[in-house]
Amino acid sequence: MVSEIRLFTETAFIQKAQSYQTVLSSRGVVVNIEIVEKLNARFLRLNPEMALCVDDAGLSLSANGMKMQPDWKAEIPRLKRASLKSEMIARACNISEKPSLIDATAGLGHDTLLMAHLGANVTLIERHPILFTLLEDSKKQAESDPFLSKVVSRIHLVFSDSNTYLQQHIDEHKTVDVVYLDPMFPQRDQNQQAIKKQAQVKKQMQLLHMLLPEDGEMDLGDHLLVLAQQIAKRVVVKRPRLAVFLNDQSTDHQWLGDACRFDAYFNSAFVDKIVE
Numbered sequence: 001m002v003s004e005i006r007l008f009t010e011t012a013f014i015q016k017a018q019s020y021q022t023v024l025s026s027r028g029v030v031v032n033i034e035i036v037e038k039l040n041a042r043f044l045r046l047n048p049e050m051a052l053c054v055d056d057a058g059l060s061l062s063a064n065g066m067k068m069q070p071d072w073k074a075e076i077p078r079l080k081r082a083s084l085k086s087e088m089i090a091r092a093c094n095i096s097e098k099p100s101l102i103d104a105t106a107g108l109g110h111d112t113l114l115m116a117h118l119g120a121n122v123t124l125i126e127r128h129p130i131l132f133t134l135l136e137d138s139k140k141q142a143e144s145d146p147f148l149s150k151v152v153s154r155i156h157l158v159f160s161d162s163n164t165y166l167q168q169h170i171d172e173h174k175t176v177d178v179v180y181l182d183p184m185f186p187q188r189d190q191n192q193q194a195i196k197k198q199a200q201v202k203k204q205m206q207l208l209h210m211l212l213p214e215d216g217e218m219d220l221g222d223h224l225l226v227l228a229q230q231i232a233k234r235v236v237v238k239r240p241r242l243a244v245f246l247n248d249q250s251t252d253h254q255w256l257g258d259a260c261r262f263d264a265y266f267n268s269a270f271v272d273k274i275v276e
């Protein structure tokens, strides 16, 4: 994982940059601030290596001439089109019951945003310090947005490794309605069609690919499933449509989409019902 990174900013945003530096340092990342005259597209093109940027849009990651953020505000049109019926993830996670839900693999937080919008109360866990700080920033910005403020009040962000977090739940005999898992899936293991789609990954997804390179440490999530099954009525795993099962465990029920599918595992100690 990245432990040292440059941060570009202009004089007007130095204080903001320093507060991100302090926060990131408490999360184990050394941030070297560089003040630049104009943090514009030209500057980013001339400085294509991965770095952080602080400007009036808050914190972002820059690489290859682009600035990237989880950008929850950009999800608003998608949220406005979504409904409990139309969204497969909502049926898989039984969101109509307004469940307590742990999303143990936050990423950009977009799946969580959708589920919180449709009524779930979500604990959102991310272990990558830079990604977590970007998420925290997106959440803060969303809190002052008239449409998103209510949605994000149902999201509780936690900086942790989910293996530790779920194990703590087990030790404390705590239960939850749903654990949602969307672990990284190595592209080389996907079929050709999926790879083609991946090649067109949108800008925000590139953020994940930048921060979580395939040759870095990648938690493929097998053990998360084992832990999640001990505390949840239902565990839902998002997979590429043709991928192997997580932890080689066949599923109790499956919702199939064009590019991805949701595998559900029910805990027989609880009564749960499927909404098709």
Ligand SMILES: C[S@@+](CC[C@H](N)C(=O)[O-])C[C@H]1O[C@@H](n2cnc3c(N)ncnc32)[C@H](O)[C@@H]1O
Pocket (backbone or CB within 6 Å): 104, 105, 106, 107, 108, 109, 110, 111, 112, 125, 126, 127, 128, 131, 160, 161, 162, 163, 182, 183, 184, 185, 208, 212, 219, 220, 221, 224
């Ligand atoms: C494929 S992304 C999830 C995308 C997400 N569903 C979304 O809507 O943006 C997987 C994320 O899970 C995180 N992750 C993987 N293993 C984890 C673990 N053990 N604890 C916490 N986060 C983890 C990775 O750092 C990565 O950000």
